Amino acid sequence: MTKRERILVTGASGQIGTVLVQELRSIYGIDQVIESDIKHPGNSDGPFVGLDILNAQRLGEIVDDFEITQIYHLAAILSASGEWNPMKTWNVNLNGYLSILELAKEKRIDKIFYPSTIAVFGKTTPRQNTPQHTAMLPETIYGISKQSGELLSNYYNQKYGVDVRSLRYPGIIGYQSIPSGGTTDYAVEIFHYALKEQKYTCFLAADTTLPMIYMPDAIRATIELMEAPSDSIQVRTSYNLSGVSFSPEEIAAEITKHIPEFTIDYEPDFRQKIAESWTATIDDTMAREQWKWKEEYDLARITEDMLVHLRGIL
Ligand code: NAD
Ligand code: SER
Numbered sequence: 001m002t003k004r005e006r007i008l009v010t011g012a013s014g015q016i017g018t019v020l021v022q023e024l025r026s027i028y029g030i031d032q033v034i035e036s037d038i039k040h041p042g043n044s045d046g047p048f049v050g051l052d053i054l055n056a057q058r059l060g061e062i063v064d065d066f067e068i069t070q071i072y073h074l075a076a077i078l079s080a081s082g083e084w085n086p087m088k089t090w091n092v093n094l095n096g097y098l099s100i101l102e103l104a105k106e107k108r109i110d111k112i113f114y115p116s117t118i119a120v121f122g123k124t125t126p127r128q129n130t131p132q133h134t135a136m137l138p139e140t141i142y143g144i145s146k147q148s149g150e151l152l153s154n155y156y157n158q159k160y161g162v163d164v165r166s167l168r169y170p171g172i173i174g175y176q177s178i179p180s181g182g183t184t185d186y187a188v189e190i191f192h193y194a195l196k197e198q199k200y201t202c203f204l205a206a207d208t209t210l211p212m213i214y215m216p217d218a219i220r221a222t223i224e225l226m227e228a229p230s231d232s233i234q235v236r237t238s239y240n241l242s243g244v245s246f247s248p249e250e251i252a253a254e255i256t257k258h259i260p261e262f263t264i265d266y267e268p269d270f271r272q273k274i275a276e277s278w279t280a281t282i283d284d285t286m287a288r289e290q291w292k293w294k295e296e297y298d299l300a301r302i303t304e305d306m307l308v309h310l311r312g313i314l
Protein backbone atom coordinates (compact mmCIF):
# COMPACT_ATOMS: atom_id res chain seq x y z
CA MET A 1 0.00 0.00 0.00
CA THR A 2 1.69 3.20 -1.13
CA LYS A 3 -0.96 5.63 0.12
CA ARG A 4 -3.81 5.60 2.62
CA GLU A 5 -6.80 3.97 0.96
CA ARG A 6 -10.29 5.47 1.28
CA ILE A 7 -12.90 2.94 0.16
CA LEU A 8 -16.51 3.39 -1.00
CA VAL A 9 -18.78 0.33 -0.89
CA THR A 10 -21.97 0.64 -2.96
CA GLY A 11 -24.92 -1.63 -2.15
CA ALA A 12 -23.35 -1.91 1.31
CA SER A 13 -26.62 -2.77 3.10
CA GLY A 14 -27.02 -6.07 1.25
CA GLN A 15 -26.05 -9.67 2.03
CA ILE A 16 -22.38 -9.31 1.07
CA GLY A 17 -21.93 -5.62 1.87
CA THR A 18 -22.80 -5.91 5.56
CA VAL A 19 -20.02 -8.49 6.00
CA LEU A 20 -17.48 -7.04 3.57
CA VAL A 21 -17.65 -3.59 5.18
CA GLN A 22 -16.76 -5.05 8.59
CA GLU A 23 -13.77 -6.88 7.13
CA LEU A 24 -12.55 -3.84 5.18
CA ARG A 25 -12.90 -1.67 8.28
CA SER A 26 -10.83 -4.14 10.30
CA ILE A 27 -8.05 -3.81 7.70
CA TYR A 28 -8.20 -0.13 6.71
CA GLY A 29 -9.88 1.53 9.71
CA ILE A 30 -13.53 2.40 10.40
CA ASP A 31 -13.47 5.91 8.96
CA GLN A 32 -11.61 4.80 5.83
CA VAL A 33 -14.56 2.71 4.60
CA ILE A 34 -17.69 4.59 3.50
CA GLU A 35 -20.91 2.60 3.19
CA SER A 36 -23.52 3.65 0.63
CA ASP A 37 -26.89 2.28 -0.43
CA ILE A 38 -30.47 3.34 -1.15
CA LYS A 39 -31.40 1.77 2.20
CA HIS A 40 -29.71 2.32 5.57
CA PRO A 41 -27.72 -0.67 6.89
CA GLY A 42 -29.35 -0.40 10.32
CA ASN A 43 -26.48 -1.14 12.69
CA SER A 44 -23.60 0.62 10.94
CA ASP A 45 -20.58 1.50 13.09
CA GLY A 46 -19.03 3.95 10.61
CA PRO A 47 -19.70 6.49 7.88
CA PHE A 48 -22.78 5.91 5.71
CA VAL A 49 -24.07 8.01 2.81
CA GLY A 50 -27.36 7.56 0.96
CA LEU A 51 -26.63 6.94 -2.72
CA ASP A 52 -28.76 5.76 -5.61
CA ILE A 53 -26.15 4.43 -7.99
CA LEU A 54 -28.11 5.93 -10.90
CA ASN A 55 -27.33 9.41 -9.55
CA ALA A 56 -23.96 9.88 -11.27
CA GLN A 57 -23.55 13.46 -10.07
CA ARG A 58 -24.00 12.49 -6.40
CA LEU A 59 -21.61 9.56 -6.89
CA GLY A 60 -18.96 11.95 -8.23
CA GLU A 61 -19.49 14.36 -5.32
CA ILE A 62 -19.08 11.54 -2.78
CA VAL A 63 -15.90 10.31 -4.49
CA ASP A 64 -14.40 13.81 -4.48
CA ASP A 65 -15.61 14.86 -0.99
CA PHE A 66 -14.34 11.69 0.70
CA GLU A 67 -11.24 11.43 -1.52
CA ILE A 68 -12.17 7.87 -2.45
CA THR A 69 -9.37 5.71 -3.88
CA GLN A 70 -11.21 2.39 -4.35
CA ILE A 71 -14.83 1.37 -4.99
CA TYR A 72 -16.30 -2.04 -4.17
CA HIS A 73 -19.38 -1.82 -6.38
CA LEU A 74 -21.94 -4.22 -4.92
CA ALA A 75 -25.18 -2.37 -5.77
CA ALA A 76 -27.29 -4.52 -8.10
CA ILE A 77 -30.64 -6.22 -8.57
CA LEU A 78 -30.25 -10.00 -8.40
CA SER A 79 -31.45 -12.84 -10.61
CA ALA A 80 -34.95 -13.59 -9.34
CA SER A 81 -35.95 -9.97 -8.53
CA GLY A 82 -34.51 -8.88 -11.86
CA GLU A 83 -37.07 -10.88 -13.80
CA TRP A 84 -39.90 -8.76 -12.31
CA ASN A 85 -38.46 -5.55 -13.75
CA PRO A 86 -35.92 -6.17 -16.53
CA MET A 87 -35.59 -2.51 -17.62
CA LYS A 88 -34.82 -1.32 -14.11
CA THR A 89 -32.40 -4.21 -13.60
CA TRP A 90 -30.50 -3.35 -16.78
CA ASN A 91 -30.41 0.31 -15.81
CA VAL A 92 -29.17 -0.22 -12.23
CA ASN A 93 -26.76 -3.05 -13.05
CA LEU A 94 -25.25 -1.59 -16.22
CA ASN A 95 -25.64 2.19 -16.19
CA GLY A 96 -24.80 2.37 -12.49
CA TYR A 97 -21.58 0.51 -13.20
CA LEU A 98 -20.70 2.70 -16.19
CA SER A 99 -20.68 5.80 -13.94
CA ILE A 100 -18.03 4.10 -11.78
CA LEU A 101 -15.92 3.08 -14.77
CA GLU A 102 -16.05 6.67 -16.04
CA LEU A 103 -14.73 7.97 -12.69
CA ALA A 104 -11.83 5.53 -12.96
CA LYS A 105 -11.20 6.58 -16.56
CA GLU A 106 -11.00 10.20 -15.34
CA LYS A 107 -8.44 9.01 -12.72
CA ARG A 108 -10.68 10.11 -9.84
CA ILE A 109 -10.39 6.59 -8.33
CA ASP A 110 -7.57 4.05 -8.56
CA LYS A 111 -9.21 0.64 -8.31
CA ILE A 112 -12.62 -1.03 -8.71
CA PHE A 113 -14.04 -4.34 -7.48
CA TYR A 114 -16.90 -5.57 -9.68
CA PRO A 115 -18.81 -8.68 -8.53
CA SER A 116 -19.95 -10.89 -11.39
CA THR A 117 -21.78 -14.18 -11.01
CA ILE A 118 -22.41 -17.72 -12.23
CA ALA A 119 -25.54 -16.18 -13.81
CA VAL A 120 -23.36 -15.09 -16.76
CA PHE A 121 -23.43 -18.73 -17.89
CA GLY A 122 -26.26 -20.28 -19.89
CA LYS A 123 -27.43 -23.50 -21.48
CA THR A 124 -24.66 -23.41 -24.11
CA THR A 125 -22.04 -23.42 -21.31
CA PRO A 126 -20.52 -26.79 -20.26
CA ARG A 127 -22.30 -27.61 -16.97
CA GLN A 128 -19.42 -29.49 -15.36
CA ASN A 129 -16.02 -27.92 -14.72
CA THR A 130 -17.11 -24.76 -16.52
CA PRO A 131 -13.94 -23.25 -18.08
CA GLN A 132 -12.84 -19.64 -17.56
CA HIS A 133 -13.30 -18.82 -21.23
CA THR A 134 -16.38 -20.54 -22.57
CA ALA A 135 -19.70 -20.20 -24.37
CA MET A 136 -22.03 -17.81 -22.54
CA LEU A 137 -25.66 -17.19 -23.37
CA PRO A 138 -27.23 -15.97 -20.11
CA GLU A 139 -31.03 -16.22 -19.97
CA THR A 140 -31.83 -13.77 -17.15
CA ILE A 141 -31.62 -9.99 -17.45
CA TYR A 142 -29.39 -10.15 -14.37
CA GLY A 143 -26.96 -12.51 -16.14
CA ILE A 144 -27.08 -10.43 -19.33
CA SER A 145 -26.34 -7.22 -17.41
CA LYS A 146 -23.52 -8.82 -15.41
CA GLN A 147 -21.91 -10.33 -18.51
CA SER A 148 -22.12 -6.93 -20.21
CA GLY A 149 -20.46 -5.46 -17.11
CA GLU A 150 -17.64 -7.99 -17.48
CA LEU A 151 -17.10 -6.90 -21.09
CA LEU A 152 -17.09 -3.23 -20.07
CA SER A 153 -14.54 -4.00 -17.34
CA ASN A 154 -12.24 -5.57 -19.89
CA TYR A 155 -12.80 -2.70 -22.34
CA TYR A 156 -12.01 0.03 -19.80
CA ASN A 157 -8.94 -1.90 -18.66
CA GLN A 158 -7.59 -2.41 -22.19
CA LYS A 159 -8.46 1.04 -23.55
CA TYR A 160 -8.01 3.32 -20.53
CA GLY A 161 -5.85 1.28 -18.14
CA VAL A 162 -8.60 1.11 -15.49
CA ASP A 163 -7.58 -1.26 -12.66
CA VAL A 164 -10.78 -3.27 -12.34
CA ARG A 165 -10.86 -6.68 -10.68
CA SER A 166 -13.77 -9.07 -10.65
CA LEU A 167 -15.00 -12.45 -9.45
CA ARG A 168 -17.82 -14.61 -10.75
CA TYR A 169 -19.22 -15.33 -7.30
CA PRO A 170 -21.07 -18.61 -6.81
CA GLY A 171 -24.16 -18.49 -4.53
CA ILE A 172 -22.99 -17.07 -1.20
CA ILE A 173 -23.91 -18.71 2.12
CA GLY A 174 -23.54 -16.85 5.40
CA TYR A 175 -25.13 -16.53 8.83
CA GLN A 176 -24.43 -12.79 9.22
CA SER A 177 -27.01 -11.48 6.74
CA ILE A 178 -30.13 -12.55 4.87
CA PRO A 179 -30.08 -12.86 1.08
CA SER A 180 -33.05 -11.74 -0.99
CA GLY A 181 -34.00 -11.72 -4.65
CA GLY A 182 -31.56 -14.45 -5.67
CA THR A 183 -31.92 -18.01 -6.96
CA THR A 184 -29.33 -19.41 -4.54
CA ASP A 185 -31.09 -17.89 -1.48
CA TYR A 186 -32.50 -21.30 -0.51
CA ALA A 187 -29.06 -22.38 0.74
CA VAL A 188 -29.26 -19.78 3.53
CA GLU A 189 -33.03 -19.99 4.17
CA ILE A 190 -32.77 -23.74 4.75
CA PHE A 191 -30.66 -23.23 7.89
CA HIS A 192 -33.07 -20.69 9.38
CA TYR A 193 -36.05 -23.03 8.80
CA ALA A 194 -34.13 -26.09 10.03
CA LEU A 195 -33.46 -24.39 13.36
CA LYS A 196 -36.81 -22.66 13.80
CA GLU A 197 -39.30 -25.16 12.29
CA GLN A 198 -37.29 -28.35 11.63
CA LYS A 199 -38.75 -28.41 8.10
CA TYR A 200 -38.26 -26.50 4.86
CA THR A 201 -40.03 -26.28 1.52
CA CYS A 202 -37.41 -25.67 -1.14
CA PHE A 203 -38.16 -23.60 -4.25
CA LEU A 204 -35.62 -25.63 -6.25
CA ALA A 205 -35.85 -29.35 -7.15
CA ALA A 206 -33.98 -31.89 -5.01
CA ASP A 207 -31.18 -32.59 -7.48
CA THR A 208 -30.43 -29.04 -8.67
CA THR A 209 -26.67 -28.79 -8.18
CA LEU A 210 -25.24 -25.25 -8.13
CA PRO A 211 -21.83 -23.75 -7.29
CA MET A 212 -21.81 -22.16 -3.80
CA ILE A 213 -19.25 -20.58 -1.49
CA TYR A 214 -19.13 -19.80 2.23
CA MET A 215 -19.08 -16.10 3.15
CA PRO A 216 -15.60 -16.10 4.80
CA ASP A 217 -14.13 -17.68 1.65
CA ALA A 218 -15.95 -15.18 -0.59
CA ILE A 219 -14.77 -12.19 1.45
CA ARG A 220 -11.20 -13.49 1.61
CA ALA A 221 -11.18 -14.13 -2.17
CA THR A 222 -12.40 -10.57 -2.77
CA ILE A 223 -9.74 -8.94 -0.64
CA GLU A 224 -6.95 -11.25 -1.85
CA LEU A 225 -7.85 -10.37 -5.44
CA MET A 226 -7.92 -6.64 -4.66
CA GLU A 227 -4.55 -6.80 -2.89
CA ALA A 228 -2.79 -8.95 -5.52
CA PRO A 229 -0.08 -7.23 -7.62
CA SER A 230 -1.66 -5.70 -10.71
CA ASP A 231 0.54 -7.66 -13.11
CA SER A 232 -0.68 -10.99 -11.67
CA ILE A 233 -4.27 -10.15 -12.68
CA GLN A 234 -4.45 -11.43 -16.22
CA VAL A 235 -8.24 -11.80 -16.42
CA ARG A 236 -9.99 -8.42 -16.58
CA THR A 237 -13.45 -9.69 -17.48
CA SER A 238 -14.05 -11.73 -14.30
CA TYR A 239 -12.42 -14.74 -12.65
CA ASN A 240 -14.21 -18.07 -12.27
CA LEU A 241 -14.28 -18.82 -8.54
CA SER A 242 -15.12 -22.17 -7.01
CA GLY A 243 -16.01 -23.07 -3.44
CA VAL A 244 -18.25 -26.13 -3.21
CA SER A 245 -21.09 -27.53 -5.34
CA PHE A 246 -24.16 -29.27 -3.93
CA SER A 247 -27.89 -29.82 -4.45
CA PRO A 248 -30.79 -29.15 -2.04
CA GLU A 249 -31.01 -32.86 -1.15
CA GLU A 250 -27.28 -32.96 -0.34
CA ILE A 251 -27.36 -29.93 1.97
CA ALA A 252 -30.53 -31.28 3.61
CA ALA A 253 -28.75 -34.60 4.28
CA GLU A 254 -25.86 -32.72 5.87
CA ILE A 255 -28.21 -30.69 8.10
CA THR A 256 -29.97 -33.91 9.16
CA LYS A 257 -26.68 -35.14 10.66
CA HIS A 258 -27.02 -32.26 13.18
CA ILE A 259 -30.84 -32.01 13.38
CA PRO A 260 -32.17 -35.58 12.84
CA GLU A 261 -35.84 -34.48 12.90
CA PHE A 262 -35.29 -32.03 9.99
CA THR A 263 -37.37 -32.74 6.87
CA ILE A 264 -37.44 -31.11 3.45
CA ASP A 265 -39.95 -31.09 0.60
CA TYR A 266 -39.80 -29.47 -2.80
CA GLU A 267 -42.07 -27.03 -4.64
CA PRO A 268 -39.97 -25.70 -7.53
CA ASP A 269 -41.12 -22.27 -8.79
CA PHE A 270 -39.88 -19.92 -11.56
CA ARG A 271 -36.40 -19.95 -10.01
CA GLN A 272 -35.96 -23.61 -11.07
CA LYS A 273 -35.70 -22.57 -14.72
CA ILE A 274 -33.10 -19.95 -13.79
CA ALA A 275 -31.05 -22.49 -11.81
CA GLU A 276 -31.20 -25.00 -14.66
CA SER A 277 -29.69 -22.43 -17.00
CA TRP A 278 -26.60 -22.12 -14.77
CA THR A 279 -23.72 -24.54 -14.36
CA ALA A 280 -22.99 -27.09 -11.63
CA THR A 281 -19.22 -27.05 -11.06
CA ILE A 282 -16.58 -24.43 -11.90
CA ASP A 283 -12.99 -24.69 -13.11
CA ASP A 284 -11.17 -21.83 -11.38
CA THR A 285 -7.62 -22.87 -12.29
CA MET A 286 -6.72 -19.34 -13.43
CA ALA A 287 -7.64 -17.80 -10.06
CA ARG A 288 -5.63 -20.55 -8.30
CA GLU A 289 -2.59 -20.06 -10.51
CA GLN A 290 -2.56 -16.27 -10.94
CA TRP A 291 -3.35 -14.99 -7.43
CA LYS A 292 -3.21 -18.26 -5.44
CA TRP A 293 -6.92 -18.67 -4.61
CA LYS A 294 -7.92 -21.66 -2.46
CA GLU A 295 -11.21 -22.22 -0.63
CA GLU A 296 -11.26 -23.45 2.97
CA TYR A 297 -14.87 -24.54 3.51
CA ASP A 298 -16.53 -27.73 2.21
CA LEU A 299 -20.21 -28.59 2.72
CA ALA A 300 -19.66 -30.34 6.08
CA ARG A 301 -17.73 -27.37 7.50
CA ILE A 302 -20.20 -24.82 6.14
CA THR A 303 -23.12 -26.69 7.71
CA GLU A 304 -21.47 -27.04 11.09
CA ASP A 305 -20.38 -23.39 11.18
CA MET A 306 -23.77 -22.05 10.02
CA LEU A 307 -25.63 -24.02 12.69
CA VAL A 308 -23.23 -23.04 15.49
CA HIS A 309 -23.55 -19.33 14.66
CA LEU A 310 -27.27 -19.29 13.91
CA ARG A 311 -28.05 -21.14 17.18
CA GLY A 312 -26.51 -18.15 18.95
CA ILE A 313 -28.50 -15.62 16.93
CA LEU A 314 -31.99 -17.07 16.33
P1 NAD B 1 -28.21 -7.75 -2.12
O1 NAD B 1 -29.41 -7.73 -2.99
O2 NAD B 1 -28.30 -8.37 -0.79
O3 NAD B 1 -27.61 -6.28 -1.96
C1 NAD B 1 -27.60 -5.37 -3.02
C2 NAD B 1 -27.75 -3.99 -2.45
O4 NAD B 1 -27.82 -3.08 -3.54
C3 NAD B 1 -29.02 -3.81 -1.61
O5 NAD B 1 -28.71 -3.40 -0.30
C4 NAD B 1 -29.81 -2.76 -2.37
O6 NAD B 1 -30.51 -1.84 -1.53
C5 NAD B 1 -28.71 -2.07 -3.16
N1 NAD B 1 -29.24 -1.38 -4.34
C6 NAD B 1 -30.17 -1.80 -5.22
N2 NAD B 1 -30.42 -0.85 -6.14
C7 NAD B 1 -29.60 0.19 -5.83
C8 NAD B 1 -29.40 1.45 -6.40
N3 NAD B 1 -30.12 1.87 -7.46
N4 NAD B 1 -28.48 2.28 -5.86
C9 NAD B 1 -27.77 1.88 -4.75
N5 NAD B 1 -27.94 0.70 -4.15
C10 NAD B 1 -28.85 -0.14 -4.70
O7 NAD B 1 -27.05 -8.43 -2.99
P2 NAD B 1 -25.75 -9.16 -2.47
O8 NAD B 1 -26.07 -10.59 -2.37
O9 NAD B 1 -25.17 -8.46 -1.33
O10 NAD B 1 -24.84 -8.99 -3.77
C11 NAD B 1 -23.87 -7.97 -3.88
C12 NAD B 1 -23.25 -8.07 -5.25
O11 NAD B 1 -22.69 -9.37 -5.42
C13 NAD B 1 -24.25 -7.88 -6.39
O12 NAD B 1 -23.65 -7.11 -7.40
C14 NAD B 1 -24.52 -9.28 -6.88
O13 NAD B 1 -24.81 -9.30 -8.24
C15 NAD B 1 -23.21 -9.98 -6.59
N6 NAD B 1 -23.38 -11.42 -6.37
C16 NAD B 1 -24.00 -11.90 -5.25
C17 NAD B 1 -24.14 -13.27 -5.07
C18 NAD B 1 -24.80 -13.84 -3.84
O14 NAD B 1 -24.99 -15.06 -3.77
N7 NAD B 1 -25.16 -13.05 -2.86
C19 NAD B 1 -23.64 -14.15 -6.05
C20 NAD B 1 -23.07 -13.62 -7.19
C21 NAD B 1 -22.90 -12.25 -7.33
N1 SER C 1 -26.72 -15.65 -5.86
C1 SER C 1 -27.07 -14.86 -7.00
C2 SER C 1 -28.48 -15.05 -7.39
O1 SER C 1 -29.01 -16.09 -7.08
C3 SER C 1 -26.18 -15.23 -8.15
O2 SER C 1 -25.56 -14.10 -8.60
O3 SER C 1 -29.04 -14.20 -8.02
